[in-house]
Ligand SMILES: NC(=O)C1=CN([C@@H]2O[C@H](COP(=O)(O)OP(=O)(O)OC[C@H]3O[C@@H](n4cnc5c(N)ncnc54)[C@H](OP(=O)(O)O)[C@@H]3O)[C@@H](O)[C@H]2O)C=CC1
């Protein structure tokens with residue numbers, strides 16, 4: 001009993017130096033867990049945390065970091081803005097299979113994967129989508145394609161007979177202080193004068209999820225992951241449960257940082273096909289010059305379509321509810337990015 005209870009509060013966060021991962025670490029520490037972090041780079045100091053620096057593409061690197069722990073959280077991924085297909089495949093698919101194998105060898109009982117709500121998204125409207133929607137047959141980008149592969153592997157690995165339980169958390173549009181994708185890219189886009197217009201009519205509702213709520217959902221999943229639990233082997237949307245028009249959210253952030261927000265809309269399909277043409281042009285020019293377009297077809301689709309998800313399953317089976325309301329999350333985020341404020 002002592003061994004199990006001692007191991008019971010020990011966990012490792014793979015990708016724990018990243019945006020979401022560090023919030024999961026902080027939440028675990030608040031809840032009294034003994035926390036280790038495995039990441040390809042150490043980006044912060046905390047005497048309470050044991051750090052292991054390594055590459056999850058090398059299974060041998062993982063073993064020391066997950067020895068004698070009960071729960072592993074896997075939230076590592078290359079950034080979606082990367083266009084390195086091989087990297088996505090190696091980290092998100094092969095790397096995840098390494099983690100499953102290493103966990104089973106080490107006797108880890110619980111694996112909580114950070115998946116993505118985009119695994120069911122194909123660029124068309126999704127309104128209050130449930131987890132029963134089929135996986136995207138034509139994922140819009142390679143990041144999403146490898147997130148689908150990753151989630152399938154983790155959920156299929158759920159094995160009560162081996163005392164190994166898995167679950168996938170599907171967040172959408174995570175935002176908050178220390179984010180490295182959403183706000184920094186939005187500010188760069190504004191500074192380049194590319195936010196004068198919105199894409200579409202500005203009415204499309206989207207889920208943006210404050211990062212502390214996503215971390216909370218991960219811990220709830222871990223706590224409900226045990227033999228005979230209905231949580232095992234399932235995916236769960238974790239959102240703020242407050243879908244908001246995409247451009248209303250963007251405008252709240254922009255205006256909060258003293259940037260002008262878009263007032264006029266451009267036809268969605270026109271911008272989408274223009275983005276698709278630009279993507280093809282950049283592909284053709286790549287041998288000569290690498291150009292990374294701001295408005296990729298995926299980003300245009302995200303900006304111009306409805307895509308929000310039901311988290312009813314998480315509410316019913318895990319007792320989930322957001323701990324930080326959307327409005328408060330936006331205020332905290334704007335405050336956390338004062339250094340990116342427009343001073344012109
Ligand atoms: N941000 C969002 O809106 C959403 C994110 N997600 C998912 O949430 C998870 C976390 O995302 P987020 O926090 O934004 O991402 P971050 O890039 O901030 O964090 C990912 C972490 O994983 C690390 N990592 C990458 N490759 C490896 C590797 N081979 N071995 C070990 N560590 C590695 C990264 O290191 P380094 O930075 O050095 O590469 C980074 O520290 C991801 O799985 C993502 O797919 C899902 C839905 C929405």
Ligand SMILES: CC(C)CCC[C@@H](C)[C@H]1CC[C@H]2C3=C(CC[C@]12C)[C@@]1(C)CCC(=O)[C@@H](C)[C@@H]1CC3
Pocket residue numbers: 080115116117118171172173174181182185186189195299300302303
């Ligand atoms: C068009 C805008 C002016 C561009 C600035 C904002 C974008 C950088 C973000 C808006 C929606 C965000 C988003 C993601 C990344 C950053 C944005 C495109 C994800 C693709 C991150 C990874 C995921 O798993 C998806 C669910 C996210 C969807 C929303």
